Amino acid sequence: MTEYAVIYEQAEDGSWGAYVPDLPGCVSGGDTREEVEANMAEAIPFHLAGLRETGRNVPKPHSFAGVVAV
Numbered sequence: 001m002t003e004y005a006v007i008y009e010q011a012e013d014g015s016w017g018a019y020v021p022d023l024p025g026c027v028s029g030g031d032t033r034e035e036v037e038a039n040m041a042e043a044i045p046f047h048l049a050g051l052r053e054t055g056r057n058v059p060k061p062h063s064f065a066g067v068v069a070v
Contacts, residue, residue: 002060002061003061004020004022004023004044004061004063005020005021005022005061005063005064005065006018006019006020006037006040006044006065007019007020007021007065008033008036008037010033014031015029015030015031016029016030016031016032016033016035016036017029017036018036018037018039018040020040020044020047021063022059022060022061022062022063023044023047023048023059025047026043026044026047027043028040028042028043
């Protein structure tokens with residue numbers, strides 16, 4: 001199983017957005033974090049299938065996210 005890092009961001013209006021640094025153009029949104037997480041679980045395989053169907057390279061994951069406490 002391949003795992004891609006996903007970055008989740010909350011907007012000022014409370015909605016959520018997400019993107020995959022290793023898959024340019026693979027983005028999603030939702031009203032809640034749970035919704036955007038579920039949307040990304042569908043968006044990533046869809047994006048990968050589109051890359052494969054058009055003969056483009058499927059990037060291997062190389063990004064990761066961490067948290068720094070200050």
